[in-house]
Amino acid sequence: MDGWVKKDQVDIWEASAFSFIDSVEPCDNKGMEKDFQFFQFCSEGLLILGTSVRSIKKWGKMPPGPTPLPFIGNILQLRPNDVLNSFRKLNRKYGPVYMVYFGTQPVLILNGYDVVKEALVDNADVFGERGRFPGLLKAFSNNGIITTNGERWKQLRRFALTTMRNFGMGKRSIEERIQEEAQFLVKEMKKTKGSFFDPTFYLSRSTSNVISSIVFGNRFEYEDKEFLTLLKLLNQFAKLFDSPLSQEKQNNTSIFNDDNLVMSTLNLFFAGTETTSTTLRYGFLILMKYPEIAEKVMQEIDHVIGQNRAPSVEDRSKMPYTDAVIHEIQRFADIVPMNVPHAVAQDTEFQGYIIPKGTMVFPMLTTVLKDPQWFKNPYSFDPGNFMDENGAFKKNDAFMPFSAGKRICLGEGLARMELFLFFTTILQNFTLKTTKNPKDIDISSGLSSGNSPRSYQLCVQPRY
Numbered sequence: 489m490d491g492w493v494k495k496d497q498v499d500i501w502e503a504s505a506f507s508f509i510d511s512v513e514p515c516d517n518k519g520m521e522k523d524f525q526f527f528q529f530c531s532e533g534l535l536i537l538g539t540s541v542r543s544i545k546k547w548g549k550m551p552p553g554p555t556p557l558p559f560i561g562n563i564l565q566l567r568p569n570d571v572l573n574s575f576r577k578l579n580r581k582y583g584p585v586y587m588v589y590f591g592t593q594p595v596l597i598l599n600g601y602d603v604v605k606e607a608l609v610d611n612a613d614v615f616g617e618r619g620r621f622p623g624l625l626k627a628f629s630n631n632g633i634i635t636t637n638g639e640r641w642k643q644l645r646r647f648a649l650t651t652m653r654n655f656g657m658g659k660r661s662i663e664e665r666i667q668e669e670a671q672f673l674v675k676e677m678k679k680t681k682g683s684f685f686d687p688t689f690y691l692s693r694s695t696s697n698v699i700s701s702i703v704f705g706n707r708f709e710y711e712d713k714e715f716l717t718l719l720k721l722l723n724q725f726a727k728l729f730d731s732p733l734s735q736e737k738q739n740n741t742s743i744f745n746d747d748n749l750v751m752s753t754l755n756l757f758f759a760g761t762e763t764t765s766t767t768l769r770y771g772f773l774i775l776m777k778y779p780e781i782a783e784k785v786m787q788e789i790d791h792v793i794g795q796n797r798a799p800s801v802e803d804r805s806k807m808p809y810t811d812a813v814i815h816e817i818q819r820f821a822d823i824v825p826m827n828v829p830h831a832v833a834q835d836t837e838f839q840g841y842i843i844p845k846g847t848m849v850f851p852m853l854t855t856v857l858k859d860p861q862w863f864k865n866p867y868s869f870d871p872g873n874f875m876d877e878n879g880a881f882k883k884n885d886a887f888m889p890f891s892a893g894k895r896i897c898l899g900e901g902l903a904r905m906e907l908f909l910f911f912t913t914i915l916q917n918f919t920l921k922t923t924k925n926p927k928d929i930d931i932s933s934g935l936s937s938g939n940s941p942r943s944y945q946l947c948v949q950p951r952y
């Protein structure tokens with residue numbers, strides 16, 4: 489922060505700016521816009537004097553971007569109800585690397601495969617810090633894997649990966665747990681007896697049970713009251729368990745104190761439940777819109793697995809079409825479009841611009857997954873994006889739903905295993921039905937800042 493503003497001052501400005509962001513409604517009022525233009529005109533000089541010029545003088549060329557207002561930065565350009573589209577507009581105007589201000593905090597926005605890869609992979613150490621984002625800090629404080637940095641993060645991440653590996657991630661026992669959970673899901677879905685139901689809760693109970701069996705050693709019955717409370721009140725989750733994970737008791741000088749272990753477990757729960765179940769929910773909606781694609785997946789299942797045994801991860805390499813469909817579901821669903829914020833670990837030069845240490849960074853995954861240089865019709869659903877002309881599975885470097893580099897999703901292996909086993913087990917057992925004409929199913933995202941399918945009713949018909 490040397491040469492910028494004092495940290496305390498930044499914190500106060502940040503807090504007031506974010507409370508202002510929370511209170512701002514998008515404004516379509518022309519008169520007010522004029523007032524703001526005038527306000528902007530008057531305040532530009534002040535702001536330039538206050539921050540930009542100082543930083544330009546000290547650091548050199550800063551990335552382009554919209555002119556920020558004092559204290560509130562660019563919140564007028566970043567409509568809270570339509571954040572993704574606001575970023576897309578700025579991307580068209582300023583190019584792949586630009587800067588916006590959240591309050592007084594400069595935020596670097598990276599767009600498209602080339603620059604995101606150059607930052608996260610080619611300059612992994614510089615861009616591998618976690619950004620201090622108020623929402624994340626509020627949820628997890630400074631404990632756990634997602635929000636921490638430095639030695640604390642390194643040790644917690646290594647610990648979590650090793651523990652999951654010891655429990656069998658990538659090995660057979662986790663696969664068996666998922667297979668078992670998928671059968672419970674089939675049993676539960678059979679109870680619906682051809683009626684329509686909202687799949688949200690069915691899927692989130694299944695995916696959180698997979699994490700439960702890894703971190704607690706057991707799954708929960710679907711109707712278990714404690715489990716239901718757990719799912720509804722994840723933020724009070726820490727109270728429901730304590731000692732099993734503590735190797736060391738309250739020792740604040742140790743990384744492995746209660747708070748960190750509880751938060752790391754919570755991290756796995758939060759990061760691993762919603763993400764995987766949202767992808768499944770999105771996937772089933774997409775398959776209802778394209779019954780011919782679902783039909784081809786079912787044919788491949790019948791051919792490779794048959795009806796007499798559960799799908800296993802080993803089957804994936806023999807099922808290129810299904811593999812391509814699942815990749816395309818993840819690409820299209822794009823459920824973490826803005827990524828989780830990163831920060832720059834040291835002053836650095838990037839793409840000809842100077843980026844000061846501590847700058848928050850959004851490596852926009854949506855612009856990678858929908859990069860027209862890598863995907864022919866990025867906004868259409870097309871499993872052909874992951875198939876070659878001979879029908880074999882084809883990798884694509886811009887497939888980055890789990891991000892890339894040092895902070896790449898810790899649960900990638902687990903999530904990919906879950907997606908394959910849940911999709912194939914459900915389609916082995918059921919045909920998906922909808923009340924709508926498939927053409928009328930809307931598969932665009934139902935949210936503005938994160939991606940999630942619109943709510944829908946599903947009906948499953950046993951195949952055998």
Ligand code: HEM
Nearest residue numbers: 633634756759760763764824828890891895897898899903
């Ligand atoms: C389809 C499912 C999932 C998707 C799309 C997904 C996506 C992501 C993304 C985009 C990040 C941020 C990476 C970055 O900062 O560059 C992330 C981080 C993380 N994910 Fe996942 N995730 C999924 C499932 C899971 C599962 C099942 C787990 C639990 C085992 C998990 C645990 C984590 C953790 C702990 C982090 C923080 C890593 C760190 O800061 O070092 N995720 N995930």
